[in-house]
Amino acid sequence: MTATPPTDPQAFLRGLFDTAVAAVSPAVCVPQHLPAPPKERTVIVGAGKAAAAMAAVVEAHWPADKPLSGMVVTRYGHGAATQRIRVVEAAHPVPDAAGAQAAAQMFDQVRGLSADDLVLCLISGGGSALLALPAPGLTLADKQAVNRALLKSGANIHEMNCVRKHLSAIKGGRLALACAPARVVTLGISDIPGDDPSVIASGPTLADPTTRAQALAILDKYRIEAPAAVRARLESPDCETPKPGDPRLPESEIHVIATAQQALQAAASYAREHGVTPLVLGDSIEGESRDIAYMHAAIARQIAQHGEPAPRPCVILSGGETTVTVRGNGRGGRNAEFLLALASVLDVPAWALACDTDGIDGTEDNAGAWFGPDIKERATERRLASADFLANNDGYSFFAALDQLIVTGPTRTNVNDFRAIFLPVSG
Numbered sequence: 001m002t003a004t005p006p007t008d009p010q011a012f013l014r015g016l017f018d019t020a021v022a023a024v025s026p027a028v029c030v031p032q033h034l035p036a037p038p039k040e041r042t043v044i045v046g047a048g049k050a051a052a053a054m055a056a057v058v059e060a061h062w063p064a065d066k067p068l069s070g071m072v073v074t075r076y077g078h079g080a081a082t083q084r085i086r087v088v089e090a091a092h093p094v095p096d097a098a099g100a101q102a103a104a105q106m107f108d109q110v111r112g113l114s115a116d117d118l119v120l121c122l123i124s125g126g127g128s129a130l131l132a133l134p135a136p137g138l139t140l141a142d143k144q145a146v147n148r149a150l151l152k153s154g155a156n157i158h159e160m161n162c163v164r165k166h167l168s169a170i171k172g173g174r175l176a177l178a179c180a181p182a183r184v185v186t187l188g189i190s191d192i193p194g195d196d197p198s199v200i201a202s203g204p205t206l207a208d209p210t211t212r213a214q215a216l217a218i219l220d221k222y223r224i225e226a227p228a229a230v231r232a233r234l235e236s237p238d239c240e241t242p243k244p245g246d247p248r249l250p251e252s253e254i255h256v257i258a259t260a261q262q263a264l265q266a267a268a269s270y271a272r273e274h275g276v277t278p279l280v281l282g283d284s285i286e287g288e289s290r291d292i293a294y295m296h297a298a299i300a301r302q303i304a305q306h307g308e309p310a311p312r313p314c315v316i317l318s319g320g321e322t323t324v325t326v327r328g329n330g331r332g333g334r335n336a337e338f339l340l341a342l343a344s345v346l347d348v349p350a351w352a353l354a355c356d357t358d359g360i361d362g363t364e365d366n367a368g369a370w371f372g373p374d375i376k377e378r379a380t381e382r383r384l385a386s387a388d389f390l391a392n393n394d395g396y397s398f399f400a401a402l403d404q405l406i407v408t409g410p411t412r413t414n415v416n417d418f419r420a421i422f423l424p425v426s427g
Contacts, residue, residue: 003275005313009351009422013370016267016420021357023266024258024415026050030057033255035185037066038118044070044085045106047131048124048201049358050189052080052087053412059084070109072122073102073130078410094147095132100140103133103170113182125191125414127201128161133169135233142227143167153222154325156286157192161202162210163218165241166234171202172241180250189258191416193284193320197254208241260319260415271315278317279310285320289334290341292322297345300421304348316421330394333362335417339369340395344386349373351422355406358414367408369399378402
């Protein structure tokens, strides 16, 4: 039986997003990857926007008669109820003292372990800022200054985390060194385009293939005026992270348990069930938000005008992490910026949604936004010039004025951005 195409495009788009997020929730992806309890203790450590939810799922599935303790760090407002695992909340995306204190306490959790103990590390996107223990010679203020500059620079997540690893006392495999000789198992929910596990939360329990020379080159590439202590640290051999094959690292294994591709596959299945052809562009799209929007608009135009590369009704789906080089002083994350740029050039009847799967677009209180084919008319009625808002990096204010923000609250998972453009059979 052929499914009937959706008659409510907004509800269809929201259904796509909710389905994508549900497919990568800790409740779905953690249980099947839990290791067997060891002979002795199991210590939980971890960080990220999904860390508390992951810890709660571990508790729910761990044998009641087996020792379980430890702590995880998550963003303010992203906590979950736990009994045996301590949950600490800290700041993101710019670290604070709570995150630095928690990182120091995490070392206390793994000291004095034996080869019969297990360290289960739960990491997800956001962990880099949340585990903010400055390396020797640096202050929290130094790390905050570099973090703010990186966030505004347009650097991608691989570049940002390369720098962060080399300025940290815990990231880039340094926590793993402290766990030895205990066995370490890491479960990661990936917000990284390409799903490199060593980049998720800056890989606190994984060997780091990047170098301090690369970190210095990234600062130079984006013309970041780092504090003198930061540059001195990166110029010192002492800041180098443990590399693959380092004999000091304990026995370790890593499982990437949730990815953007899984979320996109779930959304694609939802689309088919509703009589819509999904066109998945990719799970690891990177680049400036507005440039990615222009590319998506060109594909939408090709579908609407020529039925290529997929027939209507069609929904264009994509994931990954775009960037925004901040030049204005407006409010808005990369998804709002994407939609604002898309709305300015999309000249065929379409509905669109762009949200962060963690429920937070940048530093705002919305997950993202949506719009329909009447957006230009509505903006004109309210005297909203999209070009002015785009120049000021103010997508949040634009969509708030049109009452088209999407607010979900924390989803307690994170596989990065989710974008969907729906093209009906006719306008």
